[in-house]
Amino acid sequence: MTDPAEQSNSSQPQPLSGYRVLDLSGPMGVYCGKLMADMGADVIKVEPPGGDPTRDIGPFVGGQPGPGRSLYWLHFNTNKRSVTLDTGSPEGVSLLRRLALACAVLLETCPPGHMDSLGLGYESLAAESPGLVYSSITPFGQTGPYRDFKASDLVGFAMGGYMYVTGWPDTPPTRLWGSQAYHTASNRAYIAILLALYHRMMTGEGQYIDVSMQEAVAATTEHVNTTYNYTGEPAVRCGFRHGGQFIATWKCKDGYASITTNTQQAWDDLRAWMDRDGMAGDLRDEKYNDRFILRGENSDHIEGLIQRWALLHTREEITEFGQSNHHPWGPAATPEEILENEQLWARGFFSRVEPPDGGPSLVYPGAPYRLTESPWQLRRTAPAPGEHNAEVLCGILGLSPQEMERLSA
Amino acid sequence: MVLNADSHQTALALKGIRVLDFTWIHAGPSATRILSDQGAEVIKVESNNALSVVGGPASATARGLGQRHNWNAGKLSISLNMKTPQAVDIARRLVAVSDVVAENFSGRVMPSWGLDYDSIRAINPGIIMLSMSGFGRIGPWKDRVSYGQTLQAWSGFTQLTGFPDTDPSGPASAYSDAVGGMAGAQAVLLALIHRARTGRGQWLDVSQFESLSALLETLVLDMSANGPAAAMTRSGNRLPHGGGAPHGAYRCSGEDRWVAISVFSDDEWRAFVDAIGNPQWTEDQRFVTGEDRCRNADTLDSFVESWTMQHTAEDVMGLLQAVGVAAGVVQTGADLSRDPQLQERGFFRRVMDHQGEYRTIESAPYRLSRTPGNVTRGAPDFGSDLTYVLREVLGMSDDELADCAIAGAFD
Numbered sequence: 015m016t017d018p019a020e021q022s023n024s025s026q027p028q029p030l031s032g033y034r035v036l037d038l039s040g041p042m043g044v045y046c047g048k049l050m051a052d053m054g055a056d057v058i059k060v061e062p063p064g065g066d067p068t069r070d071i072g073p074f075v076g077g078q079p080g081p082g083r084s085l086y087w088l089h090f091n092t093n094k095r096s097v098t099l100d101t102g103s104p105e106g107v108s109l110l111r112r113l114a115l116a117c118a119v120l121l122e123t124c125p126p127g128h129m130d131s132l133g134l135g136y137e138s139l140a141a142e143s144p145g146l147v148y149s150s151i152t153p154f155g156q157t158g159p160y161r162d163f164k165a166s167d168l169v170g171f172a173m174g175g176y177m178y179v180t181g182w183p184d185t186p187p188t189r190l191w192g193s194q195a196y197h198t199a200s201n202r203a204y205i206a207i208l209l210a211l212y213h214r215m216m217t218g219e220g221q222y223i224d225v226s227m228q229e230a231v232a233a234t235t236e237h238v239n240t241t242y243n244y245t246g247e248p249a250v251r252c253g254f255r256h257g258g259q260f261i262a263t264w265k266c267k268d269g270y271a272s273i274t275t276n277t278q279q280a281w282d283d284l285r286a287w288m289d290r291d292g293m294a295g296d297l298r299d300e301k302y303n304d305r306f307i308l309r310g311e312n313s314d315h316i317e318g319l320i321q322r323w324a325l326l327h328t329r330e331e332i333t334e335f336g337q338s339n340h341h342p343w344g345p346a347a348t349p350e351e352i353l354e355n356e357q358l359w360a361r362g363f364f365s366r367v368e369p370p371d372g373g374p375s376l377v378y379p380g381a382p383y384r385l386t387e388s389p390w391q392l393r394r395t396a397p398a399p400g401e402h403n404a405e406v407l408c409g410i411l412g413l414s415p416q417e418m419e420r421l422s423a
Numbered sequence: 424m425v426l427n428a429d430s431h432q433t434a435l436a437l438k439g440i441r442v443l444d445f446t447w448i449h450a451g452p453s454a455t456r457i458l459s460d461q462g463a464e465v466i467k468v469e470s471n472n473a474l475s476v477v478g479g480p481a482s483a484t485a486r487g488l489g490q491r492h493n494w495n496a497g498k499l500s501i502s503l504n505m506k507t508p509q510a511v512d513i514a515r516r517l518v519a520v521s522d523v524v525a526e527n528f529s530g531r532v533m534p535s536w537g538l539d540y541d542s543i544r545a546i547n548p549g550i551i552m553l554s555m556s557g558f559g560r561i562g563p564w565k566d567r568v569s570y571g572q573t574l575q576a577w578s579g580f581t582q583l584t585g586f587p588d589t590d591p592s593g594p595a596s597a598y599s600d601a602v603g604g605m606a607g608a609q610a611v612l613l614a615l616i617h618r619a620r621t622g623r624g625q626w627l628d629v630s631q632f633e634s635l636s637a638l639l640e641t642l643v644l645d646m647s648a649n650g651p652a653a654a655m656t657r658s659g660n661r662l663p664h665g666g667g668a669p670h671g672a673y674r675c676s677g678e679d680r681w682v683a684i685s686v687f688s689d690d691e692w693r694a695f696v697d698a699i700g701n702p703q704w705t706e707d708q709r710f711v712t713g714e715d716r717c718r719n720a721d722t723l724d725s726f727v728e729s730w731t732m733q734h735t736a737e738d739v740m741g742l743l744q745a746v747g748v749a750a751g752v753v754q755t756g757a758d759l760s761r762d763p764q765l766q767e768r769g770f771f772r773r774v775m776d777h778q779g780e781y782r783t784i785e786s787a788p789y790r791l792s793r794t795p796g797n798v799t800r801g802a803p804d805f806g807s808d809l810t811y812v813l814r815e816v817l818g819m820s821d822d823e824l825a826d827c828a829i830a831g832a833f834d
Contacts, residue, residue, distance in 0.1 A: 027617070027620075027621065029613040029614070029616045029617040029620075030616070049609070053613055071664060071665045072664035072665065073641055073644075073645045073648075073649065073663075073664055075648045075649070076649065077649060077653075085644045085648060086640075086641055086664065086665075088644065089640060153749075154764050155764070156790075158763070158764045158767035158768050159763050159764055159767060160763075160764040161764075163749075163751070164747055164748065164749040165749050165751060166670075166685035166687075166749045168660065168670060168671075169683045169684075169685055169749045169750060169751040170751075172672065172681075172682075172683035172751045172753040172754065173751040173752065173754055173762075174754070174759075175754045175756060175758070175759045176596075177672065177753050178681070178753045178754060179595035179596065180592060180594060180595040181585065181592045181595075182585075182589060182590070185585070185586055185589055185592070186659075186660065186671065186672040186673075186674070186681060187683075188584065188585055188586070188592055188659065188660060188672070189584075190580065190594050190598065191580055191583035191584045191655075191657070192583075192638055192639060192640045192642075194598070194638065197638050201602070201605045201609075202605070202788050202789055203789065205457060205605060205609055205612065205789070206787075206789035206791055208609060208612035208613065209436040209437070209612060209791060209794065210436070210791060210793075210794070211616060212436055212437070212612060212615055212619070213793065215619050215620075217434075219793055220793075221791055221792045221793035222791075222792040222793075223789055223790065223791050223792070224789065224790040224792075225788065225789045226768065226789075228765070229768070229770050229788035229789075230788040230789075232759060232765065232770065232785065232788065233770075233786075233787070233788040234598070234602075235595075235596055235601075236449065236490075236571075236596035236597045236598075236601055237486065237490075237596045237597075238596070238755075238756045238759065239489075239493070239760070239783075240490050240493050241486050241489070241756055242755070242756025242759070242760055243489055243756070243760060243783040244486055244488055244783075245485045245486055245489075248757045249595075249596075249755075249756055251592075251595065253585075253590065253592040254572070254581060254590075254591070254592055254593040261570060261571075261572050262572075263576060263593060265590065269582070270581065270582065270591065271576070272570075272572050272573045272575075272577075272581070274570045274572060276570060337567055340568050341568065342557075342568045342569045342570040342573045343573065344567075344569065344574075344576055344577045345576060345577065346577075346579075346581040346591065346593075347577050347578065347579050348579070348654065349579055349582075349642055349643075349654035349655055350654055352578065352636065352639065352643060353646050356563055356564070357562045357563060357564035358632075358633065358636060360561075360562040360563055361559055361561065361562045361630070361633070363633050363636065364643065373648075374647065374648050376644055376647050376648055377643045377644060377646075377647035378643075378644060379636055379637055379642075380633065380637065381633070381637060382602070382606040382634040382637040383606045383607070383627060383628075383629045383634065384559065384610075384627070384628040384629065384633070385610055385613060385614060385617070385625060385627055386627070387614075387623060387624075387625035387626075388613070388614070388617045388625065
């Protein structure tokens with residue numbers, strides 16, 4: 015097998031190179047734009063003249079806000095170009111329209127109807143650019159009684175059905191760490207855009223894509239809908255004891271560890287280990303032989319025994335024993351451990367970037383997939399506001415430098 | 424922009440693409456269902472040894488049956504006993520006429536059948552091979568085993584999800600499988616685009632650990648810039664950065680009923696205060712600016728909850744949405760099944776299975792105007808499309824089929 019570092023040779027072509035994307039998205043779509051940019055698309059992020067409001071979202075380099083210091087901005091805008099335009103003025107809107115017509119993909123997250131009101135709706139643009147792939151991400155979609163409802167990541171997560179089941183029976187429903195409703199909306203929109211781009215390659219036709227964050231979340235819960243639709247009972251919160259106790263995480267000596275007894279062998283091995291420690295109680299009894307017993311009426315009793323035993327061992331002992339016996343056991347890692355993870359570094363997932371001004375080097379996360387022939391690349395870090403005004407407004411649209419100055423300042 | 428749901432645009436984006444699908448359980452099948460929805464012919468290769476796994480053809484539980492249909496609707500199924508040379512030969516012939524081969528076994532399985540990427544590429548040079556695994560097929564951890572929950576623990580999601588003063592809860596379900604499924608489908612689509620442009624296939628090494636780690640946002644950036652002290656900790660329903668208060672789930676009237684509310688700007692705060700009738704406590708000096716509200720969020724939350732407790736979650740959503748404040752019911756599976764928005768948009772679909780029973784599945788969470796996709800049937804029965812695939816796709820004769828059957832190739 016080739017060395018992974020060698021495979022991310024920057025001379026390799028990327029699947030989306032040559033596609034230009036107009037990125038008008040806010041936080042709901044910013045990750046979608048990044049996914050396209052990271053795979054080679056020329057993603058042009060449009061900002062208001064003072065810079066995008068998300069540049070003020072922390073954390074910040076050195077803990078202090080300031081130009082170029084928002085790690086949120088740096089993370090979500092890798093490989094993009096930036097132009098500043100006043101989209102509140104008719105001239106700005108007219109430039110935006112010209113830019114859109116020079117793009118293969120338009121990505122936006124405005125409330126339904128807003129782009130139409132600017133004269134930048136799909137039908138109006140498609141009349142001149144029939145190959146345009148126009149993707150709208152909104153909280154609830156372009157149709158239906160909730161189309162005008164507002165949502166944040168939290169509200170999208172709640173309305174999609176993921177929040178009710180996350181957390182413990184005695185805690186409020188809980189959000190996932192990170193803005194996962196936004197990420198999921200972006201992930202789903204990206205799939206739809208790739209489908210549309212493939213169709214465009216085959217036929218030359220563009221199309222309109224309507225993505226609902228609520229649906230994106232609802233299609234990503236694994237068990238919420240199937241449980242209700244097939245058993246009539248809604249799934250409930252059970253913390254990290256997913257699906258009964260046999261896919262479970264336990265508190266141990268130095269944190270938490272996941273001990274999944276997905277096979278009979280895993281359950282037998284766990285009981286044998288507990289027994290060697292003198293902590294198995296009556297679990298070696300024949301009536302506990304079936305691993306699905308963990309779902310049954312004795313689950314509280316069994317849970318108590320496993321929990322008392324788990325506190326004797328470290329995450330590493332549990333992981334070592336499980337993995338050496340081919341069981342899917344592992345530690346709940348801390349953030350510091352993720353930064354140091356040897357598998358992620360060995361595969362070239364992380365990229366270390368030295369900043370030009372001599373500050374601390376930054377470690378960027380990489381791609382969700384590894385395409386061996388056409389890989390992910392960090393070609394450029396996130397842009398400064400309007401960094402590419404000349405390249406884009408003069409280079410692509412043919413404005414004179416004077417016009418550019420006037421319209422982008 | 425409103426799409427015409429009755430338009431006669433029935434093109435399928437992936438018509439003509441054939442996927443030979445060895446995947447099982449959740450992540451793999453959810454990736455290939457994304458392709459099958461858009462017209463790819465997905466041929467599931469199934470084994471007698473895995474009938475009752477999650478998503479398997481003989482799921483033991485009602486929920487398992489639901490997962491079978493949800494992740495496998497629209498696909499074909501053939502049964503192959505890969506321990507027989509005849510079955511391996513059929514698989515190799517199917518490789519020759521497929522565009523994509525997908526698998527999510529442990530790293531030893533495909534090579535043991537002579538179906539590693541190099542062998543597959545020798546049969547079909549333009550092939551795209553999707554290998555999905557916990558940690559990826561190269562690197563020091565390539566042989567480690569994982570379930571969704573193992574990966575959520577190892578990637579930090581377990582430790583970081585939950586409230587600061589309780590045990591972490593982690594994601595409720597197998598978020599990592601859903602995320603891996605999306606990454607798998609994305610990788611295949613990118614590879615199809617690349618192949619259309621260059622004529623070249625490739626091997627896709629999807630590590631679900633990486634698919635999840637890609638969603639950690641600024642976690643590692645923050646530690647690299649600001650040192651380990653910047654490592655984030657659990658913050659419950661509040662955002663560690665970006666503010667917002669109230670921002671959380673608030674108990675409403677009824678049994679275990681909750682509403683999610685998020686207020687960021689001063690305008691949203693004023694609209695919120697008006698909508699709840701300007702109670703005295705909203706004028707408290709502790710809640711004047713956004714910064715004040717975040718700093719005093721515990722106190723603010725208890726006031727907010729004293730109001731939400733007097734209302735149903737649905738009423739709170741309606742009242743706040745009417746003034747432009749983001750609020751939504753924390754919906755249960757039952758709520759989703761009768762959600763008027765999802766109903767209007769046709770999110771849940773009823774499709775017929777092989778026994779003529781209607782099964783409820785989720786549809787793709789996007790509407791493409793020209794290639795809307797199409798799922799017309801539930802998951803296949805075990806081996807139900809064997810005859811079609813062997814006769815029509817491979818052109819095998821009845822005699823060949825009989826010989827293979829006698830040799831146990833389909834058992």
